[in-house]
Amino acid sequence: MGILFKNGKIITASDAIDADVLVEGEVVTLIGQDLRADNHELVDCAGKFLLPGGIDVHTHLDLPFGGTISNDDFDVGHMAAAFGGTTTHIDFVVQPIGGSLRDGLETWWAKSRDIAQIDYGFHMAVTDLNDAVMAEIPTMLDEGITSLKLFMAYKNVFQIDDATLFNTMRVAADHGMIVMVHAENGDVEAALTPALLAAGKTDPVYHAASRPPEIEGEATNRAVVMSGLTGCPLYVVHMTCEPAIEALRRGRALGYPVMGETCVQYFFLTVDDHMALPGFEGAKYVCSPPIRSKQDHGLLWQAVRDGTLQVVSTDHCDFWYDGGHGPWQEWNERTGGRDWVGYEKQDPSYRRPGKELGMGNFAKIPNGMPGLEDRMLVMWDAGVNSGKLSPSRFVELCCSNPAKIFGMYPRKGTIAVGSDADILVWDPNKQHTISAETHHMRVDYNCYEGRVVTGLPVQVYQRGRKLVDGAQWHGSNGSGQFVPRAAGAPVL
DSSP states (O other): OOEEEEEEEEEOSSOEEEEEEEEETTEEEEEESSOOOTTSEEEEOTTOEEEEOEEEEEEOTTOEETTEEOSOOTTHHHHHHHHTTEEEEEEEEEOOTTSOHHHHHHHHHHHHTTTOOSEEEEEEEOOSOOHHHHHHGGGGGGGTOOEEEEESOSTTTTBOOHHHHHHHHHHHHHTTOEEEEEOOOHHHHHHHHHHHHHTTOOSTTHHHHHSOHHHHHHHHHHHHHHHHHHOOOEEEOSOOSHHHHHHHHHHHHTTOOEEEEEEGGGGTOBIIIIITOTTTGGGGGOOSSOOBOHHHHHHHHHHHHHTSOOEEEOOBOOOOSSOOBSSHHHHHHHHTSOOHHHHHHTOTTOBOOOGGGGTTOGGGSOOOBOOTTTHHHHHIIIIITTTSSOHHHHHIIIIIHHHHHTTOTTTSSSOOTTSBOOEEEEEEEEEEEOOTTTOOSSSSOOTTTTOEEEEEEEEEEETTEEEEETTEEOOOTTOOOBOOOOSSOOOO
């Protein structure tokens, strides 16, 4: 017996058709009109859309950063993702300084394997590149990892020099891999930050002044040029502003194999309206690169409309705004900063340290914000409902393009015979008020607090298993699968 989705409208990146979908086991086996119910479980989708499960290719779950660890893990974070319509994500393995890529991979396997509730993959963030690690890069293909991330920022921590970026691109190109870059000029940021702090400019809003648009544009241009020289596919993550977008656009016009994503927060939040809030409130919105201006919002909408940008992700990395409750210093010393979930389970008032670590010094605020649960809801509401995006373009940006670029298509990212049955029953008329009181992410604020959105998934299926039914959760730990990815994916 399978599951028959009846009377819905299927939305893919290329089509919108009225058809039924039959799922048997974990895959779609038949698409057609007026399919017979036979003995199948029937899901009536009248008045609703059938969308492929969302794919977020930029997340940081259970990530050590800035003196703490991001709140959401492969348990709670996965549940939150599914409630927002995301059924697959790619997280970043971080190579330990002084260690191998394999060391980092083993750490992330331990974080994910037993508790995963949705499907997932890994990028490899290379932080300590020497000859041995360079030789290790091709072995990641055997692990189903086809993408490398390099940092042009975070001087004296993760930042690589131009020679290292160039040589890594040459190795990646030879093996059909893709290089991702965090594009900000770390040398300039390292000069600006101490100067701001010395001048007494310590509030959260000055984080944006330490990382102006010009240094994002300069670094993006450098990476684009190196992609053109090496022929290595380049994917620039979390693009925010005109100088960066124009650098990418120039590279694409020259035929370079370059692509880019932006993240949902960069369409809605601004320095003036959010980071400049009174007191310490602006810390909620500290991320890198920073949120920008309303003018940049318009530029980003145009870039996702005209194809300059291919993907909308989240860079989800959430921390308590009001953290550091209970005997956390003692716990940190005793455990070496591990098992914060265990710490917080001891007492509902306990919280690991969070954004408050940067009170009096914006440079010490843990960078990142929540978004994994909200991405598809706010992008549909602001994009599709406003006419900025067609439903098919929405699917391209949030589902199909991520799958194609990162070697998961057509298993993921579409509704087609043979594809995994990752299906959203999407009600385009249902309203929902976004709030920290009701979201499923483990964090005490929401970037879109009070926003009323129209259109959301009312049922969510992963490989034919029902995960979400209205407000009910049906997922289980260990049911999420690692998705190995294929090298040589297309440049879109």
